[in-house]
Amino acid sequence: MKTFAIYLDSEEKQGYSTGDIVSGVVLFENLETLWVRTLLLKVHGQASMSWGGCGPSATAPFPVSSDSTFSEEVEYYQHRQILLSPPYNAGEENLVALQPGKHEFPFRFQLPPRTLPSSFVGKYGRIQYWINAVLERSNNKQTVKRELPVISHIDVGSPALLSPVSRSKEQTVGCWLLTTGPISLSAKIERRGYCNGEAIPIYAEIENCSSRLIVPKAAIFQVQTYLANGKTKIFRQMIANVRGSHIASGRSDSWNGKMLKIPPTIPSILDCSIIKVEYLLAVYVHIPGAKKLVVELPLVMGTIPCNGLGSRTSSACSHLSMDMSWLAQTLPEHPEAPPNYADVVTEEEFSSYLPSCPQPAVWGQQFGGHIVAYIQECRFQPPPLYSESDLYPPSTEERRHVSFMI
Incomplete structure (x- = not known):
């Protein structure tokens, strides 16, 4: 053969x-x-x-x-x-x-x-x-x-994976009675589900009230869990990480969407009875001479990306919608038409504008009365009826293209 x-x-x-x-x-x-x-x-x-x-x-x-x-x-x-x-x-x-x-x-x-x-x-x-x-x-x-390669697809656009995740933790650094102020850490991600090649925007608040110089960091871990005969074996490895700036004593720092890109990796395996592959985002603070302050946020690596906007764009849109929520409460759904101008002007105000001086006869003959009275009468005529569309659009010749240079 x-x-x-x-x-x-x-x-x-x-x-x-x-x-x-x-x-x-x-x-x-x-x-x-x-x-x-x-x-x-x-x-x-x-x-x-x-x-x-x-x-x-x-x-x-x-x-x-x-x-x-x-x-x-x-x-x-x-x-x-x-x-x-x-x-x-x-x-x-x-x-x-x-x-x-x-x-x-x-x-x-x-x-x-x-x-x-x-x-x-x-x-x-x-x-x-x-x-x-x-x-x-x-x-x-x-x-x-x-x-034969087999893949179990996971849609990260499902509602369960679009919910935000946040964790907070605090730790006091010191030995016996010689303790200093606490170190607090609060971290948040916008959703749980991500795909290969995406970047995770991390939002975190770190406050250092201790006497030590600390460094905030973040890392993505893959956690393999094996189950056999009632026993469990766990293998954990880091696949990506990012580092922040040093924070001195009495200072604080904020991560407003610090990006951590996901490297090529396999999707989460959650449907096998003896082998599970899970992911988590660990945001932690390195403290010299003390145990790390860590918060862990669960992740799910999927295969079908979210159909909406990208994570960074959706983040900006979500923050904008939160900041502009007051506008939706004050503006009506449909704008009201302005009041009739004739209803606003009273008869006393109208009579106070009547002319007191004689006008040329030629004007009276031309307009059928005093010209000032004619003008005053036109002045208090109601405006055109309200419409959301222009009833008298300009002609093509009247249109002008205006450009602004900044």
Whole structure:
């Protein structure tokens, strides 16, 4: 056999998800005549994990004995498909003869509608899906396999992941009775869900009432949790961080949307019974000679980004809507029309503007009365009826393009 391989029709696809169709071919090239009993396609997916006792666990902070081993496996998917089998009249040998050359055997199957955990390889366990092609001959078997990437999509635009998260904490620095003022930390993020490549705007207030020089920092941590035989193993690693400026004694500092970009990482895995992958944003204060002051904000790494504006733009819009909330309470939904001008002017005011001096006769003949009286009468005529649209729009020739240079 010269070639034996599995090819997928969508080689460029990053991952398959629930309900997707997986199709491809099993290709092999033989230089001599092959007598084949069957060609079988097997697909399986499982989560497995194992660790031996050398360090503490979450439930037992003491070292576990070296001869203790914890392991667990969960099967998530199985599929079996026969691609080649001998006909009924193949005889006692029950074999199929394949002439020298290239042979392609197409396959096609659909992933189940239920949720499948995303593919993952971690410190103490993995979640993997494999496609195996087994060629059974008269005297032996040959197997080739390839990994099938599976991803469980998470929409960060869901209402549960759009809610803001905030935490506050305070710590007093000192030893015995020689204590100084407290250090307070308050941190907030606008939402819980983010995707790869996005930047998280961090809002924080740090107040240093101690006598020490402190430094605020923030970091994104990936937390892998493994569950086996009632025991828990946790592995935590930092994937991104950012640093603030020093804060002297008696001073304070504010982060008004300090950006922390998310590096390429796998999405959160929350639907596997023995392996979980979670994320958190830790905003902390480094205090020389003392324990760090830390607040942790939970994060969910998704695959489907929010359809609205970007995080920075939505942040500005949300703050603007909060600052301008008073305007919506004072302005009516529909503006009222101005009052009739004739209703405002009384008869006494109108009579006080009557002319007291004689006018030229020619004006009286032309206007049918005193010209001043005519002017005063026009002066107190009501304005045109109120309309939100211009009843007399200017003509095209009257329009002028005005530009301002700043």
